[in-house]
Amino acid sequence: MTMVSPQRGVPADAPQASRDAVEPQEGDVVVVLAQIAPRLGDVAANLERHLAIIDDARRGGGHLVVFPELSLTGYFLKDLVPDVALRGDAPELAALAAACTGIDALVGCVLESEDARFHNAAVYLSGGRAVHVHRKCYLPTYGLFDEQRYLAAGDRLRVFEAPLGTATTRRPWRAGTLICEDMWHPTAPALLARQGVDLFLCPSASPGRGIVQGAALGTALSYDSMTRTFAQLFTSYLVYCNRVGFEDGVGFWGGSRVVGPQGAPLAEPLGAEETLMWHRLDLGTLRRVRIAYPLLRDERHDLTDNESDRLRRRRTLD
């Protein structure tokens, strides 16, 4: 794994992410993408790994570490789901929360509800506690996916104010989480944009497939297109952190990146190796892009609502 350099926490071979590029200015935040290969079904080992990375990121000046989808458990869990699930008060989450002082982290886990439903969740930890939980809303159950057999779907898409560790920003950053398949339904980012999102946090466990010549890896192309499009159309930053490694022969392709509000990745996306990637995000850029492209200002929520109401009424009549 590419580890951070001792002084500033910049990985030695971070693509185009020089030390200057991540030096935080007033109002900026430093986001660290932890592109890792979790061990399937081994929460203890993964927890240890998370704690080490959070510690490195904090010492390197990071404000937020984003881990991939189901980073504490691995992805193709099948019947392991209840065995690796964590309750909200689980000691593993408490340990991670305790590590999140002076830095925030978004971690992936299976979260068990009191009535024994299991959610594919991303927990945002800050100031020693969980400040937001997103439960994956769209559970893929087709092709090689089988999530609805084992997991319950979330029913909320909410933006929250991200404390962002020790960052001193002019105003709070408004973050919203989309887990992997959530991104394939454009109403999901649109709902977050309507709530004023600045920063899409997109943890993922995307298996690589599609090997046709001249098309690179099929899945990589899809995510390249979606991440650029959503960042640009919703004039927001988008952090995409995909995992790497193999589970039962299925390879996860990595390709983690941060896309800026004009739809361009801030640096070349990562490859398929375990790597930490550092990026500086700033509200000033967000403001400038939104002045140049006032798409959010011009969004017609009245139009969406009216048409949705009309369609709903018509459906009721059917």
Next chain:
Amino acid sequence: MSQTVSAADALSIDTEVVTDILLGFIRDEVGKVGFERVVLGLSGGVDSALVAALAARALGPEQVIPVIMPYHSSSPDSEADARTVAASLGLEPLVVDISPQVDAYFERFGDADRGRRGNKMARERMSILYDMSWTHRALVIGTSNKTELLLGYGTIHGDMAHALNPLGDLYKTQVFAMARALHLPRRVVEKAPSADLWEGQSDEQDLGFQYAVVDMLLYHLVDERRTRHELRNLGFDDAFMDLVGARLRDNQYKRRLPIIAKLSTRTIDRDFRYPRDWGR
């Protein structure tokens, strides 16, 4: 038959992307079960040559144990080609002649036909590879490609038995493309594919059709899930589709674990479902 879509278009792959994925697959899946080495049967054909080349790149040539297992009726060219492949990759092959053990068995069954003999040879080779696996602490790596697996052109518990399979999602046509991309010895890429279970055997004669043609049908049928009507429009005739369709169905059993009579509430592989890489 007329072909309105060329095999080259439908089956062409990005060999660099595939190489990267397969090298990662071999490293990861071998390493996490606690092995450093792999063992494979090297026949002199393109499939095992490709697997040997990938494994040598992924793990280092010193971690790859190719076993050449000729029978006295095997073509001498096969062994020579296998040796050429091993030498080109810097591998030290083991040679185990299977004739004594196969002949000793069939002394009792003199009337065995060549299909039966071929299956027996494949299973003797399997038992040797698993013995070498124990001896050398090396994982058995398989060489069955997607065409063979779909058509059932392999011996169950013979060449179809192995711990991991890097080629199982590549059609034979794509295996050739990979072999050319990895610069395997020309002879191995250019000669007619053969299981070499008897003299003069050829895959395409056995099967009754060409890989280039059946791969294209399988691609459109399996990967693209085209309807019969759509396949007809692509130029495939009904008799050929019936033949391939029957092989697909009839050999499904070879691609699955043995069926278990359902009794309890949690039956292995039915409602007891765990990843193989559990905790790895």
